[in-house]
Amino acid sequence: MPRCYVLGAGNLGTLAADYFADAGWDCIAAGRAALTRRLSNGVMQWQRTLAADDGAPIQLLVLATKVQDSAAALAPLRARLDHDSVLLRLQNGLLDPTTLGLPPLRHIEAISFSGAWRDTGADGVMHVHRVAENDTYLGDGSALPPPWFAGLQQFWPKLQWRTDIHWQQWRKLAVNAVLNPLTALYDCRNGELLAEPGRRAAMAALAAEVDALARRLFEHWPNDTLARSEQVAVATAGNLSSMCADRRAGRATEIDFINGALLRAAAQHHLSLPHHTEVVARLQWPLASVDPLPGTF
Ligand SMILES: NC(=O)C1=CN([C@@H]2O[C@H](COP(=O)(O)OP(=O)(O)OC[C@H]3O[C@@H](n4cnc5c(N)ncnc54)[C@H](OP(=O)(O)O)[C@@H]3O)[C@@H](O)[C@H]2O)C=CC1
Ligand SMILES: CC(C)(CO)C(=O)C(=O)O
Numbered sequence: 001m002p003r004c005y006v007l008g009a010g011n012l013g014t015l016a017a018d019y020f021a022d023a024g025w026d027c028i029a030a031g032r033a034a035l036t037r038r039l040s041n042g043v044m045q046w047q048r049t050l051a052a053d054d055g056a057p058i059q060l061l062v063l064a065t066k067v068q069d070s071a072a073a074l075a076p077l078r079a080r081l082d083h084d085s086v087l088l089r090l091q092n093g094l095l096d097p098t099t100l101g102l103p104p105l106r107h108i109e110a111i112s113f114s115g116a117w118r119d120t121g122a123d124g125v126m127h128v129h130r131v132a133e134n135d136t137y138l139g140d141g142s143a144l145p146p147p148w149f150a151g152l153q154q155f156w157p158k159l160q161w162r163t164d165i166h167w168q169q170w171r172k173l174a175v176n177a178v179l180n181p182l183t184a185l186y187d188c189r190n191g192e193l194l195a196e197p198g199r200r201a202a203m204a205a206l207a208a209e210v211d212a213l214a215r216r217l218f219e220h221w222p223n224d225t226l227a228r229s230e231q232v233a234v235a236t237a238g239n240l241s242s243m244c245a246d247r248r249a250g251r252a253t254e255i256d257f258i259n260g261a262l263l264r265a266a267a268q269h270h271l272s273l274p275h276h277t278e279v280v281a282r283l284q285w286p287l288a289s290v291d292p293l294p295g296t297f
Contacts, residue, residue, distance in 0.1 A: 001026045002148060003051065004060040007073050012090055013064030014128045015116040017050060020062075022155040026051045032073075057082065060148070062110075064090045066246070067257040071100055081105055086146060088138070092176055092242065093257030094169065106146070109165050111172050112136040114158075115239060131239065133157040139165025170214060171228075176258050178206045178229040180243035181279040184253060187244065191237025194230065202275075203229055209273040213262060216269045247283070255283045 002025050006017045009031035017029040028051045058080045065073045070091070081087070083104050089095065090110040097107050115131035135158045138145065145161040153159045162168055182193055182202055193199045207226035214221040246253045259276045266273045 002059065003028070003056075004062060005030065005053075005058045005077070006062040006064060007077065008063060008065030008069070010064065010066075011116045011118055011128075012112060012114070013062065014118055015114065015130065016062050016064060016090055016156075018128060019156040019159075020152065021050065023152045025152075028053050056080070058085055060086045060088065062088045062090055066242075066252070067091050067093045067095050067254050068252050070095060074100055074102065078102060091254075091257075092172070092180075093254050094173065094261040095257060106140065108138055108140045108146075109169060110136060110138050111165070111168055113172070115236065132236075135160060137162040137165060137168045139163060139168070141165065167218065170217065173258060173261070174207075174210045174214060174225045175229050175232050177210055177262055177276065178203050178225060179233060180241050180253075181255060181259055181283060182206070183241040183244040184247040184255075185279065185282055187248070189237065189244075190233045190239045190241055193233050194237075203233075205275045206279070209275055210262065213266050213269065213271055213273065216271065217265065243283075253283060255280055 004020050004025050004027050006013045006020070006027060006029040009017065009029040013031075014029060017027045021027045030053065058077060061077065061081065063070060063074070070089075078101065081103055085103075085105045086108060087097075087102065087105055088108045088110050089097075090112060113132075113134035114136060115134075116128055117131065118128045121127055136156065137160050138149070139162040141163070143163055149161055179190055179193065182199065183190055186193065186199060188199075193203060204226050207229055210225045211221065211223045214225070215223070240248075243253045243255065243258075259280050262276055263273060263280060266276075
């Protein structure tokens with residue numbers, strides 16, 4: 001039986017672990033506190049005990065921590081990775097893989113439009129609630145997926161191998177760069193961004209800057225970031241974005257890997273993005289000091 005290791009047994013990590021286990025993989029899901037967890041699918045109400053760690057070399061590692069936790073989470077596993085290993089990065093935002101200090105290996109990016117959240121019952125079992133099972137794209141720029149992909153695809157709904165993964169990553173990044181910081185700063189659910197003209201104006205300002213940058217990067221960028229952000233805000237109206245949830249919980253956010261990544265790309269093109277600069281700066285401040293985006297927006 002093939003074995004995979006899911007590092008970051010949170011919302012998306014447990015969802016992935018569930019699909020891998022369905023597809024017949026012996027799956028280890030490792031969180032910060034515990035090496036293995038029992039999963040209970042919130043819809044189907046069944047339980048699954050995942051494999052225990054054996055310290056063996058890792059063939060497939062799914063990285064599903066928040067981006068800022070990646071390097072620390074990977075550190076204890078480095079010695080178990082080599083050129084035969086595959087890293088599947090299931091995270092939002094952009095991450096320079098050279099910062100991870102890993103040996104040369106196959107690095108596959110995964111972009112998921114699915115949503116999940118989890119809680120732990122009184123029995124100590126983690127319940128995974130699937131909010132939406134939407135498209136998930138995997139790719140590393142090559143035409144051929146790894147040999148295990150076809151088998152996994154039968155159990156992971158709407159999983160696709162994409163040769164245009166870089167483009168897909170930017171399409172998702174564009175929407176996250178609008179919705180995530182604004183929901184975090186206004187401390188609201190995704191749909192509540194649409195409820196006030198000031199919030200809509202802030203969305204428009206951020207979206208226009210994303211499009212200005214993306215036009216420099218991609219010849220045929222469709223300039224539709226505002227429309228797509230509004231669609232996603234409607235489709236996920238009741239959701240707390242991951243950045244809003246992190247900020248409420250007092251955790252570090254992914255701002256540096258979403259809006260910060262945009263600013264770094266813009267700098268390379270001598271482009272200034274004043275509204276993104278402002279949200280990045282404001283998200284360094286504690287929640288209690290939020291003064292929702294007056295002035296420049
Ligand atoms: N939730 C969603 O629906 C979606 C999430 N994403 C993206 O997926 C990625 C994961 O998000 P999400 O699942 O929501 O995040 P969660 O916070 O739910 O899960 C992250 C997990 O990583 C664990 N972790 C942190 N540090 C370490 C460490 N050093 N060693 C081992 N485990 C560690 C955390 O453990 P602990 O619990 O102990 O903190 C937590 O269980 C993010 O990039 C997010 O933006 C993308 C689309 C949708
Ligand atoms: C699309 C969105 C904003 C959905 O909540 C998301 O990806 C996130 O919360 O990180």
